[in-house]
Amino acid sequence: MTHIKTIPPSIEQAAEENKQRWKDWKWQVGHSITDIKTLERMLDIPLSDTERKDIQKTCDIFPMSITPYYLSLIDTHDPYHDPIFKQAVPSVGELIIEDYDIHDPLGEDADSPCPLITHRYPDRILFLISNTCAMYCRHCTRKRKVGQVSSIPLEEELEAAYSYIENHPEIRDVLLSGGDPLMLSDHQLDRILSRLRKIPHIEIIRIGSRVPVVLPFRITDNLVSILKKYHPLWLNTHFNHPKEFTDDSRNALAKLADAGIPLGNQSVLLAGVNDCPVIMKKLVQELVKNRVRPYYLFQCDLAEGLAHFRTPVGKGIEIIESLIGHTSGLAVPTYVIDAPGGGGKIPVMPYYLVSWSSNKVVLRNYEGMCTTYQEPSSYEGVTCDLRCESCVLQHSIDEESAGKRAQGIEALLSDYENDITILPADLDRISRRADGD
Known part of the structure; x- marks a missing residue:
């Protein structure tokens, strides 16, 4: 036989x-x-x-x-x-857990006032509306949550999140993330967007999604028709390598752009994937060609299981040096480290301000050429006392916005705050002062 x-x-x-x-x-x-x-x-x-x-x-x-x-x-x-x-x-490399790896590297849980919400920045929040992704990316910063079964949070959790947003009028920008928001059904997504649009102080809605990269067929005509109802709505996607551009992914991006949805991209610097100036230049140029603005280049987070993907910070700076001046400024992302412990995104860029004096600054360009810029001799700055109604500058700002106090570095630079230092709370010398009182 x-x-x-x-x-x-x-x-x-x-x-x-x-x-x-x-x-x-x-x-x-x-x-x-x-x-x-x-x-x-x-x-x-x-x-x-x-x-x-x-x-x-x-x-x-x-x-x-x-x-x-x-x-x-x-x-x-x-x-x-x-x-x-x-x-x-x-990869077996994911089993390497370094001493400095962190379970929740960005401190999202610590900055969560209620389920589904992370409120870190003054005027915007992260709203986790989905627990699932189209694909489990091996470099995911939320690996601790990968594999959760439910695709949508409980209704009571959503209601608590809406209530928090409604009770905080300083929130003007909501970023929908997860998981991947576009893994929800059209109906579920429509309900959430509709509810958010009913909150008067929400100015813009953003969606973070890797779907155009790993599942471009999800960008259907019906989905796009739903999204465009809720303008101004922005979408940030996540291309990491030029190879991820195909006819299908380009078609998905075109549908979104044609619907008037501004597109951005957040790449992660990954060892053995895109830690190469040539690859990154090709990637950002391909993005711009497809009407996507390179937004961030992220240093790989200190999440557990990502050690084999991390590069030195110097590699990221090298890549940015290879882009600035060498391709359109529109194609240059901001290189950031999302600070461990919830410090937020910190830009890490090459130095172009070489030195300065009281009347001029010394600058260098991408070629290494140094030049000077003369500071104005007749500049008379406007001192800000937060009394916007009597300010000589013309603007139209509501009273609530005008009366806000400064925080952090902004407070040190402001004319109206008395802060002269920012001190960590646990300094020994400050404790000694308290002990002596």
């Missing part, structure tokens, strides 16, 4: 067989790769027993979920150096 060997279908074969369903985002989610056996079959890459055990160990702590679409972008001839593979497939 002749035995015919059955060859597992490749990604291309699977795509051809399911051509009608391939672009159905729900089909994609329903067929996400979540186990090692399917991963091997779809990639047609035999793994050693050691590799299987290592991946399983990682999955036991940080689950795997990859859309067939995103998996199809992997170069199966050289997967272990492929930037898609590294972002999608679990």
Whole structure:
């Protein structure tokens, strides 16, 4: 009897067989790769027993979920150096937990006044409306939450969040995140956006989503029609490598841009993925070409399981040096470290102000050329006493905004605050002073 060997279908074969369903985002989610056996079959890459055990160990702590679409972008001839593979497939490197790694590296839980809300900055909040993502990115800063089953928070949690926003009129900007907000159904998303738009002091709504990268078919005509009802609405996505641009992802971005939704991008600097000036220049240029403004380049956070992705901060500065002056300023993101412990985003950029005196500053450009800028000799600054009604400058600011006091560095620079120093609360010398009183 002749035995015919059955060859597992490749990604291309699977795509051809399911051509009608391939672009159905729900089909994609329903067929996400979540186990090692399917991963091997779809990639047609035999793994050693050691590799299987290592991946399983990682999955036991940080689950795997990859859309067939995103998996199809992997170069199966050289997967272990492929930037898609590294972002999608679990690595034993994720099991390395350094002494300085932090479970909640950005202090989001500490700055959460109620479930779903992180209120760190004066006029804006983070609103976590979804618990699930289209794909579990291996570099996720919220790895501690990966794998939660429920896709939408409880109704009472949402109501508590709405109540908090309504009771804090200083909040003018709401950033929807998660998880991925676009993993909610159209109806669920419509309800949340509608409710937020009824709060008078909310000026803009932002959405953070990786869907255009890993599941571009989610950007349907119906979804776009819902989003455009709630302008001004902005969307920040998350491309990390030029290889993530395909006809499908470009089409998704075009739909959003054509609907008048301003697009931004937040990349993460990842060792072995995009820690290269050439790659980053190609990425930002591709973004701008597709009407996406490079917004942030993030230094990889100190979250548990990300040690193998981190680069020195100097690598990020090198990349920014390779962009400023060498490509359009529109294509240069702000390089930031999201400070551990909840300090927020801190820009870390090359120095272009070389020195200064009382009447001029010395500057250098991207070529290394040094020049001077003469300070004005006749400048008469306006001293601010917060009495905007008698100010000689013309403006229209409501009384509540005009009366706000300054905080932090702004207070040290202001004309109307008496602060001359900012001191950490736990300094020994301050404690000694208190003890002596």
